[in-house]
Structure formats: structure tokens, C-alpha cells
Amino acid sequence: MEIIDSGHFRPGPDGSPDYAEHLSVPALSFGTYSLPAGSADEQSPHLQDEVYVVTRGRARFTSGGRTVEVGPGTSLFVPAREEHRFHDITEDLVALVFFAPAYSGVPAPDDLA
Incomplete structure (x- = not known):
């Protein structure tokens, strides 16, 4: 443990x-x-599936052509290679992030995103 x-x-x-x-x-x-309030989330798509669990703050999140309001307790699934980002961050945001398989730090190539 x-x-x-x-x-x-x-x-x-x-x-x-x-x-x-x-x-x-x-x-x-x-x-x-x-993500501090007012900051820009400039991440690129990943090669891994990803789950976010927002534990603090408020923002909007866009992925797969859909935008939702997020706050504490919101859980989001993003498939590998899908463009996604937090935006309109109105309160300092904290999200637990789970990658499967493990995050490699290597963004998805542009031709696969």
C-alpha cells in the first residue's frame, strides 16, 4: 500500500x-x-485514456466537441488522442488525473490526434 x-x-x-x-x-x-483562476490550459492530446476528478474550483471543460461546467465532484473521461482542455477557470482548479496505461509525457502525434 x-x-x-x-x-x-x-x-x-x-x-x-x-x-x-x-x-x-x-x-x-x-x-x-x-490550474490557477484565469490561467490557460494548453495541454495537447495524450496517447493514454484519461480520467479527471475535479476536487476543487470551477471552470468549463471541452472535449470531443462538447463543453460542460465542472466543479468539485465532476468526473470526466477523455479517450486517448482526443483534444481537450479546461477553460474559463473562475476558481483555482484541482483535478485528480488518472492515465491508463501510465502517462509517458509524450503528446499524441498531430496526425493521430
Whole structure:
């Protein structure tokens, strides 16, 4: 067993969005994504399926041509290679992020996104 400290707001040193990985095994990885109010989420599609669970804050989220309001308790599934992003972040946002298989840090090639 491993106890993981997660869900706390931790923006990057310059106040930008920050992803902190907490666990990585071949089949799964898990981290915390912190997005300050008013920031821009400029992530690229990933090669992995992804689940977000918002634990703090308010924003909008667009993926697969659909936009939804998100807040604490919202869970989102994004299939591999799908464009997606948080936007209109009105309160500092924290989301638990689960990747399967484990996140490689390599964005999906443009021709596969």
C-alpha cells in the first residue's frame, strides 16, 4: 500500500498550471493537475485514456466537441488522442488525473490526434 498526498492546489512557480505525478506503474499513473483562476490550459492530446476528478474550483471543460461546467465532484473521461482542455477557470482548479496505461509525457502525434 502507498498513501498519496493529493488534491492540494500547487500551481507552477510562475503561477502557471502544474501537473504533479504521484504514482506510476505500467498499467496506470495518477497525478494532480492544478490550474490557477484565469490561467490557460494548453495541454495537447495524450496517447493514454484519461480520467479527471475535479476536487476543487470551477471552470468549463471541452472535449470531443462538447463543453460542460465542472466543479468539485465532476468526473470526466477523455479517450486517448482526443483534444481537450479546461477553460474559463473562475476558481483555482484541482483535478485528480488518472492515465491508463501510465502517462509517458509524450503528446499524441498531430496526425493521430
